Amino acid sequence: MKRGSTRIGVMLAAMLTLTVLFGAGCASGSYEDPRNVGPAGPIGMTGPQGPQGQPGPTGVAGVQGPGGPQGVSGPEGVKGRTGPQRPWVTFADFLFDFDRSAIRGSETGKIDKVNQYMKENPSIEIGLDGHADPRGTHQYNQPLSQRRVDAVKAALMSAGIASDKIQTGAFGETQLKCSEATEECWQRDRRVEVLVRRGQ
Numbered sequence: 001m002k003r004g005s006t007r008i009g010v011m012l013a014a015m016l017t018l019t020v021l022f023g024a025g026c027a028s029g030s031y032e033d034p035r036n037v038g039p040a041g042p043i044g045m046t047g048p049q050g051p052q053g054q055p056g057p058t059g060v061a062g063v064q065g066p067g068g069p070q071g072v073s074g075p076e077g078v079k080g081r082t083g084p085q086r087p088w089v090t091f092a093d094f095l096f097d098f099d100r101s102a103i104r105g106s107e108t109g110k111i112d113k114v115n116q117y118m119k120e121n122p123s124i125e126i127g128l129d130g131h132a133d134p135r136g137t138h139q140y141n142q143p144l145s146q147r148r149v150d151a152v153k154a155a156l157m158s159a160g161i162a163s164d165k166i167q168t169g170a171f172g173e174t175q176l177k178c179s180e181a182t183e184e185c186w187q188r189d190r191r192v193e194v195l196v197r198r199g200q
Contacts, residue, residue, distance in 0.1 A: 088127050088195040091117070094152050096190045098133075101147035103155060114194060115159040126161070127195035128152055130170040133186035141172035152192045165199075 092110050094103060103111075118124055130145035149168045157163055178185040 086197045088197045091126075091194045091196045093188075094148075094192040094194070095187060096148055096192070098186075098190065099136075099144070101144065101151050103151055108155075110194075111155045111159050114156060115161060117196070118161050118165070121196075123199040124165070124196050125199045126156070126166045127193075127197070128166060128168045129175075129193045129195065130168070131175055131189055131191050131193065132173050133189040134173045134176060135186065136173075138172050138174070142170060145172050146170035148190075148192050152194070 092113065094107050094110060096102075097104065114126070118126070128149045130147075130149035132141035132145045132148075136144075149170050153163075153166055153168060156166060173189065177188045177191075
């Protein structure tokens with residue numbers, strides 16, 4: 001074979017190869033422009049929720065607001081019944097000489113008796129009622145009976161009995177024990193009566 005024929009054959013073979021490659025490229029599909037964008041696809045499903053994070057620090061408390069107006073007071077309740085009056089009981093009588101308010105020496109033992117009773121019964125209250133016999137005017141007998149009460153009260157306080165435990169009253173000749181005009185009867189009226197009762 002001639003050299004010219006060989007060259008032609010090589011060229012033909014190359015052209016045939018290009019034809020085949022080009023044809024294969026054309027057969028694989030048409031050319032698409034990468035700038036062409038199709039419609040958006042549907043939104044996908046939401047993924048699972050992640051774990052809860054740590055809570056943040058507590059914020060600073062705000063300033064307290066002003067208080068509201070005071071409400072209307074409710075109606076006053078019904079007052080309960082008064083309890084029974086605690087009775088006074090006679091404990092002893094201090095007897096006095098006519099027209100005198102000094103405590104007799106024979107009567108001073110009663111001070112110790114009252115004082116001892118108070119120590120054993122600290123809740124007891126004492127009442128002292130002063131009296132006079134019916135001789136003399138009321139204007140004279142009233143202060144006389146008061147002086148007798150004051151004398152007994154002072155003696156009880158000196159023995160240690162508190163003054164707030166003692167109540168006093170003076171009645172002159174208005175509360176007589178008897179009505180006979182005898183020394184025995186008058187002696188019974190010249191007295192300071194010591195009364196006792198339970199305290200509150």
